[in-house]
Structures are given as C-alpha cells and as structure tokens.
Amino acid sequence: MTAPHSERYWHELETWSRDRIAELQLVKLREQLSYVHTNSDFYRAQWDDLGFDPRDLRDPEDLRKLPLISKADYVASLAERPPWGTAVAAAEKDRRRVHFSSGTTSGPTPVLWTQHDLDRWADLYARSAYSQGIRDTDVYQCLFGYAWFVGGLGATAGYERIGATVMPAGSSETQRQIDTMFRYGTTAVSGTPSFMLHLAETAEANGTPLSTSSVRRIQVGGEPGAGVPATRAHIEQRWGAKCFDGYGSLEFQPIAWECEEQAGGHIAEDFAYAEVLDPETHEPVPDGTPGVLVLTHLDKQATPLVRWMTGDIVVRDSARCGCGRTLARLPGGVVGRADDMLVVRGVNLFPSAVEQVVRRTPGTCGEYLIVLDDDVTDPVTGYLTGIKLRVEVEADCSPDLAHELARAVRAELTVRAVVEVLPEGTLPRSTHKSKRVIRAN
Known part of the structure; x- marks a missing residue:
C-alpha cells in the first residue's frame, strides 16, 4: 500500500504550481515519446515518415506535428498484426493484463497492461477515492461490471490500496446488492448512474430506501451522471449520500475525478497530457470553451497512445480548485460525445x-x-x-x-x-x- 502524502492529499504533486506541473509533463513527454518510438512499430512507422524525432521535442505544443489517432486507426493496427496489433510496446513476457472494448462498433478490441501499468492504475484510483474522503475505515461495494471489460478492477485495486474493506460485487443481483449494503454497513459504492438510480428505485419499492443505509460516498462513471447537476441531485436525494463524477475509458484509466468540492474532475496530468481541440479545425481552444479531448500517455508501457481522440466533448478549467489542488479540472464532466451530438x-x-x-x-x-x-x-x-x-x-x-x-x-x-x-x-x-x-x- 502506498502511504498518503497527507491527511488531505494522496500525492504532493496534486498541489504543485502549474509551472512545475508543466515542467514534469515536458520531461515525461520526452521520455515517453522516445520509449514509444523505440518499442511501438505503429508509431515508429508514422513518425519516421513524417521525419519526426522525439529527441527534437522542445515544447508540448510540438505534439501538434503528430497526427491524431482514432479508434479506427487502432483497429487497423490490430488487423495488420493480429491479435495484439502493431501499437503494442511491451514485450510478451511483460504483459500482465488485457481488457476489451464492448465491441459495439468494431468487435472487441484489446488493450494491454504491464505490472507497472497496473500499479499506476491502482494508485490513480486510490488518489481519486482519497480525494473524495475514502479512508481505511470504509466498507466499499464496487458495483461496476467485471466480466471481460475494464469495469471495476481498477476501482477495486485503488480502494484496496487505501486500505478500505472491498466487496467486488459487480452490476447484477439488484436485491442482493441492497441487502448486502444494509447487512454489512457499506459506506461507499461506485457504479454507473443508471445502476445507482435502479438500485434506489428498487429499494424504495421494497420499503428500504437507501437513504437509510450507511452509504455516504458514491462515485459514478461510464455515462453522464454526477456532471449533470439535476442527475447528481437526483442520486444524492435518493441515496442520502454525496455523489462524485469519475471519468475514464478503456484506453486511459482513469482520466479525471471529482474531489470533495464537486467542482469538476481533476485531470490526472502526471499520467496523461491533455489537449482540448476544436472538433472541426482541431486547433486548441482556450479554457472555458468546449472542445474534444485528446490525450497522450505520459508513462503507459503496454499499449501507449499518443494524441488519442477520445471523442468526448469537455471544458477545461486550469484555475486552482477550492480543495487546494492545482490539477486542471473538467467542470460538468463529459458534456457529450462528438459523435452523439x-x-x-x-x-x-x-x-x-x-x-x-x-x-x-x-x-x-x-x-x-x-x-x-x-x-x-x-x-x-x-x-x-x-x-x-x-x-x-x-x-x-x-x-x-x-x-x-x-x-x-x-x-x-x-x-x-x-x-x-x-x-x-x-x-x-x-x-x-x-x-x-x-x-x-
């Protein structure tokens, strides 16, 4: 277990100055792009064709010399060298975990993790939960799915790292979930907003409203939820608990999470370099302006991605949060999907x-x-x-x-x-x- 930096912050970098965060990102970008160029056939071929040498990176804005990468590009890389594709950068002996996309548009696509990646994932989830008030005295019931997909394994590892008592419950057996909360004194849960509301509705119909349970913290993700004020209020009223927005994807786990201030998810800026671009021109937009989020891994080993088009529309705010954290935030969470507009x-x-x-x-x-x-x-x-x-x-x-x-x-x-x-x-x-x-x- 990683010891927290203080009673309030999991890691000291959460309160670093913006200049110091930028310095860290530049150092990590240089290291990561060199690693990717050496180990990923997919990126090396692209960059060599462009005449791009990672050693020439002088500023994060130099990333704009590189192409944006879409899900279609990644799927094409899988077809080129099945089953893992050409984007993989870790040797077979170092691969520890694989998760898959849902396969609704292109068939299930794999993303790999090394042990370093898994440890990093767990620590980021721990940082997320810690910022929401989770401590080693909590009893946590994970209501994200586990089968095949990325679901709840990151959250499970993160809450365990804090020291909470963890129940990997999954997203089925509604009545058993409710009974478990009351029987074992669950204090924290996570899941999709839809499942949170379904559980509340079922519990109320059975005469055991969840507002009378011990749950005091809810983290939701997977769909718009806590980022929509009316939905957050709806969940909090029915559960009698505080609801936090969490944001991640199969490819980037996690991306951002809300703290106790509930003022937008803090981007994991030591894990991913974030660009917010105009959806049409792909030019950067200023803070406060909606744009599509583009991410670059700063230390992912197994399946590193550079300038990955998430397709998610967000608004960035780089001002210091009321909690004291300086990591940029995404007020309102994911506004929508570019392709859902x-x-x-x-x-x-x-x-x-x-x-x-x-x-x-x-x-x-x-x-x-x-x-x-x-x-x-x-x-x-x-x-x-x-x-x-x-x-x-x-x-x-x-x-x-x-x-x-x-x-x-x-x-x-x-x-x-x-x-x-x-x-x-x-x-x-x-x-x-x-x-x-x-x-x-």
Whole structure:
C-alpha cells in the first residue's frame, strides 16, 4: 500500500504550481515519446515518415506535428498484426493484463497492461477515492461490471490500496446488492448512474430506501451522471449520500475525478497530457470553451497512445480548485460525445443537456428516451426539426406536464420537443450504460 502524502492529499504533486506541473509533463513527454518510438512499430512507422524525432521535442505544443489517432486507426493496427496489433510496446513476457472494448462498433478490441501499468492504475484510483474522503475505515461495494471489460478492477485495486474493506460485487443481483449494503454497513459504492438510480428505485419499492443505509460516498462513471447537476441531485436525494463524477475509458484509466468540492474532475496530468481541440479545425481552444479531448500517455508501457481522440466533448478549467489542488479540472464532466451530438435546425444538442432539463422538472421520474423519428425529421432533407421525448412521470403529476416540459426544452435548449408522458416503470432499465437516443426511421 502506498502511504498518503497527507491527511488531505494522496500525492504532493496534486498541489504543485502549474509551472512545475508543466515542467514534469515536458520531461515525461520526452521520455515517453522516445520509449514509444523505440518499442511501438505503429508509431515508429508514422513518425519516421513524417521525419519526426522525439529527441527534437522542445515544447508540448510540438505534439501538434503528430497526427491524431482514432479508434479506427487502432483497429487497423490490430488487423495488420493480429491479435495484439502493431501499437503494442511491451514485450510478451511483460504483459500482465488485457481488457476489451464492448465491441459495439468494431468487435472487441484489446488493450494491454504491464505490472507497472497496473500499479499506476491502482494508485490513480486510490488518489481519486482519497480525494473524495475514502479512508481505511470504509466498507466499499464496487458495483461496476467485471466480466471481460475494464469495469471495476481498477476501482477495486485503488480502494484496496487505501486500505478500505472491498466487496467486488459487480452490476447484477439488484436485491442482493441492497441487502448486502444494509447487512454489512457499506459506506461507499461506485457504479454507473443508471445502476445507482435502479438500485434506489428498487429499494424504495421494497420499503428500504437507501437513504437509510450507511452509504455516504458514491462515485459514478461510464455515462453522464454526477456532471449533470439535476442527475447528481437526483442520486444524492435518493441515496442520502454525496455523489462524485469519475471519468475514464478503456484506453486511459482513469482520466479525471471529482474531489470533495464537486467542482469538476481533476485531470490526472502526471499520467496523461491533455489537449482540448476544436472538433472541426482541431486547433486548441482556450479554457472555458468546449472542445474534444485528446490525450497522450505520459508513462503507459503496454499499449501507449499518443494524441488519442477520445471523442468526448469537455471544458477545461486550469484555475486552482477550492480543495487546494492545482490539477486542471473538467467542470460538468463529459458534456457529450462528438459523435452523439444532435444538430437540430442548426443547434448543437447533447443528450446530457436534455437530461438536465428532464430531471429537474417536477413530476418527472428521471427516466427518459430521446426518439428520432419521422415526427421530428424533415421529409425532404432528412435533417432534424426537433426531438421526441418519452418521459416517465409520477402518477399525481400535473396534467400539463408534457406541455410544460416541451416549453422548458424550447426555452433552455432552443429546440422543439414533442413530449410523450409514460407511467413510471415503462421504459427499460439498465444496470450498465443506458441508451438514451434511438433512431426510429
């Protein structure tokens, strides 16, 4: 177990000056790019064609001489040399773990870890949980999935590193999860926002609301949740606990996490160099401006990635947090996916913005679905003219709720909404990641 640096901070670098963080990143970039060039056939071929020598790196901005790498590029590297691909940089004898993507778009894709990578992963998760108040006296129930995917293993290792009592529970057997919380005095949980709300709903229906349990800390991830104020409030009210946003991906574990201030996830800037770029021009945008997040590993050994297009739209804030940490933050978490963005009569719309309006409207249950069908599509151009919302509502809600919600969407998001109200329990529930948008035409 790594001893925490202080009662408040897991590592001293969390409070370093921005200049000192920048110096560290430059040193690590030089080392990492040299390592990648030597050991990764995928990158070496690209960089040699460009005439790029990692030893010439003088400033992080020099990274912009290198191409952006997408999931499609990575998949192509796998096909070139199955099954692990040409991007792998660690020798076979040093590979300790492999996790896979869900395979919804390209078939499951593997990402590898060395022992160094696994230790780093655990320590970053420990830093995350420690910043949220988790200590060695906590009883932690991990509700992320374990089968095949990256899920809860990083969180499990991180909470163990702090010294908490850990239950690797997974994301099934809803009633058993609830019973376990009450029987063993669980104080901290993590999982997707969808599963958190599903558990709360089930517990309330059975007369054992989770607000009466011992849980005091919730970390959610995998989908927009704690970054959406109305969803965070919904979870906190039903659980009677504080809810924190966590952000990571298969390729980068973890990326950012919220501290006790709940003011946006702190980027793990000693693990990943972050660029925020205009989605169209790929030019850097200033802090406070939404852009697509591009990441470069600073010390990943097995499957290092350089200028990886996450596809996630974020806003960066490099100002010191109220907690005293100087690591840049992502206020609002992931605003949306670049490929999930809807364009409605010229207005860029992310599902998370719709979620915010729905979940803070009195009378709704919080469950909703965005339907894109002929009712909201121009028959000639095929462009969206609005959105259709199917929303679960409480039995005693206002009879005008559909009109009220449509007006709220129009007022706040400047798009037309066709609202269909449904009884509570109508829409499908998810114990993993909820699908909020369906195309029905």
